Amino acid sequence: MANTNWTDESLIADIQRGGSARAEALKRLYQLPGLRESVYRHVLQHGGSQQDAQDMFQETLVLFDRNLREGRFEGKSALRTYFVAIAKWHWVTVRRQQGRYTELSPAQYDGEVESPEADTIRSEYRELFQEALGQIGERCRELLQLYQLDYSMEEIAQKMQYGSSDVAKKEAYRCRMRFREILENNPQFAALRNT
Amino acid sequence: MNTAEQRFDQIEQYLRGLLSREEAAAFEATMAADPDLAALVQQHRLERQGLELLVERDLLAQMRAWDRESAQQAPATATRRAILRPITVLWRVAAVLSLALLGWWLLRDQSLSSPEAIPTVVDTKPEIRSKAPSVRKPAPARPKTSSPSTTPAPDTDEEPSDDIAEQPSPAAAPETQPSLAPSGPDYAALGDEFYRDRDFQPAQVGKGDAGNSSYNQALDSYKNGKFGDAITKLRPQLNAGPETIQRKELMAHSLYKSGQFDAAIPYFREIMSSGQSPYAERAEWALALSLLQQMPAKKPLFDRVLAGILANPRHAFYRQAQSLQNRLQ
Numbered sequence: 001m002a003n004t005n006w007t008d009e010s011l012i013a014d015i016q017r018g019g020s021a022r023a024e025a026l027k028r029l030y031q032l033p034g035l036r037e038s039v040y041r042h043v044l045q046h047g048g049s050q051q052d053a054q055d056m057f058q059e060t061l062v063l064f065d066r067n068l069r070e071g072r073f074e075g076k077s078a079l080r081t082y083f084v085a086i087a088k089w090h091w092v093t094v095r096r097q098q099g100r101y102t103e104l105s106p107a108q109y110d111g112e113v114e115s116p117e118a119d120t121i122r123s124e125y126r127e128l129f130q131e132a133l134g135q136i137g138e139r140c141r142e143l144l145q146l147y148q149l150d151y152s153m154e155e156i157a158q159k160m161q162y163g164s165s166d167v168a169k170k171e172a173y174r175c176r177m178r179f180r181e182i183l184e185n186n187p188q189f190a191a192l193r194n195t
Numbered sequence: 196m197n198t199a200e201q202r203f204d205q206i207e208q209y210l211r212g213l214l215s216r217e218e219a220a221a222f223e224a225t226m227a228a229d230p231d232l233a234a235l236v237q238q239h240r241l242e243r244q245g246l247e248l249l250v251e252r253d254l255l256a257q258m259r260a261w262d263r264e265s266a267q268q269a270p271a272t273a274t275r276r277a278i279l280r281p282i283t284v285l286w287r288v289a290a291v292l293s294l295a296l297l298g299w300w301l302l303r304d305q306s307l308s309s310p311e312a313i314p315t316v317v318d319t320k321p322e323i324r325s326k327a328p329s330v331r332k333p334a335p336a337r338p339k340t341s342s343p344s345t346t347p348a349p350d351t352d353e354e355p356s357d358d359i360a361e362q363p364s365p366a367a368a369p370e371t372q373p374s375l376a377p378s379g380p381d382y383a384a385l386g387d388e389f390y391r392d393r394d395f396q397p398a399q400v401g402k403g404d405a406g407n408s409s410y411n412q413a414l415d416s417y418k419n420g421k422f423g424d425a426i427t428k429l430r431p432q433l434n435a436g437p438e439t440i441q442r443k444e445l446m447a448h449s450l451y452k453s454g455q456f457d458a459a460i461p462y463f464r465e466i467m468s469s470g471q472s473p474y475a476e477r478a479e480w481a482l483a484l485s486l487l488q489q490m491p492a493k494k495p496l497f498d499r500v501l502a503g504i505l506a507n508p509r510h511a512f513y514r515q516a517q518s519l520q521n522r523l524q
Contacts, residue, residue: 132245148243
């Protein structure tokens with residue numbers, strides 16, 4: 001990314017580091033001049049509305065963040081290119097779901113980018129996950145979010161004001177089991193897993 | 196830590212990529228030999244996908260907060276600009292006045308020191324015809340095929356052509372110059388913004404005759420973004436069958452989407468004049484957007500069509516028209 005104070009490498013490192021460094025990096029990216037406009041232009045030129053463009057930009061940032069955290073970015077292109085490519089792929093996916101899919105040549109995208117479609121949780125699972133997360137309680141949600149973002153147990157203990165990292169670890173396990181139990185007790189979830 | 200917790204920890208470390216290469220390889224070997232462990236790892240993987248929703252939710256909330264923050268900063272910037280604007284204007288006025296004063300002083304000084312310069316000016320042949328710059332308003336809709344003013348005049352002392360007679364005098368030219376680069380709203384972008392596909396969703400028609408079949412084929416092309424193909428398929432059967440209005444509507448939108456606004460306008464007008472609901476009101480709105488795309492050249496017509504929609508609060512596109520009017524103001 002073209003910026004006076006940070007580079008693609010530093011941005012990747014910040015996102016992977018998590019915590020406030022990640023939040024700062026994502027904020028910079030969100031406000032990076034020209035990036036939003038690139039996504040908006042593509043969506044508006046391919047049958048989307050202003051609202052679609054706004055949603056697409058935000059959803060792209062979510063996918064971008066996830067891909068970077070999971071180490072899926074191979075560094076074959078500039079991050080800006082990668083970001084816009086994710087947006088293009090995601091827009092094709094959304095259009096397909098809306099039944100307005102336009103066949104586009106793969107050459108229009110950067111070859112090294114994996115389809116975010118492959119990462120997207122199936123909508124049925126998504127609903128069941130949402131439901132289960134709604135039942136585990138606010139504190140468990142907060143803890144599991146930090147855990148998912150690879151915060152260390154020491155950091156979690158500090159943030160959540162637990163006595164020690166061991167207590168935080170026990171709590172993380174307990175919350176995770178609670179999440180599992182709710183999912184397992186849902187017959188729809190079991191049916192979906194067996195399909 | 197009990198066995199279940201230990202196993203939980205080990206699986207999580209594996210999935211988070213925290214194991215060394217050797218540890219990960221050993222874990223994978225165990226997994227290959229133990230289907231229960233493999234199933235458990237799969238379960239963890241699935242749960243982690245679910246937990247990503249928490250991260251997603253949080254990030255979306257943060258983005259909303261950043262938007263709010265930017266929105267709060269925007270008025271502050273606007274206020275600063277509002278304060279600075281009068282000062283800037285005053286500076287500019289002062290600069291212009293100083294230049295004018297300087298010019299006047301220099302001219303006055305010259306005329307006082309060399310009064311004999313005046314007869315020389317009188318004797319000079321006027322060359323208005325040949326030197327008048329060609330200042331024209333741009334024609335966004337269709338460029339002119341030839342411009343007489345660009346043809347070099349073989350003899351500037353010849354009788355002036357009509358074209359030159361229309362040209363402004365050299366003194367007036369600098370004043371008209373800014374009109375060549377008009378500043379204002381980006382009409383095309385506004386047109387794109389207000390043209391929403393869902394407002395003009397063409398429907399399939401029954402497979403009755405050849406006309407319907409070609410319409411449905413054209414519709415497929417349209418949906419796939421192949422507007423040129425759609426136009427070619429629609430043209431021969433445009434007036435055939437009972438669904439003429441749908442064909443014309445699809446034709447008009449295919450033309451619009453391929454940037455042929457002038458060609459789309461007669462179709463929108465025809466659909467409007469049919470009075471058929473909901474096509475007529477849709478066509479009226481699409482007509483307004485077609486004209487908007489050709490602004491400022493089509494401004495008078497655009498204003499009339501928009502005013503027509505705004506005059507009817509029950510019009511299907513009344514709110515959009517209001518919103519567009521606000522944006523233009």
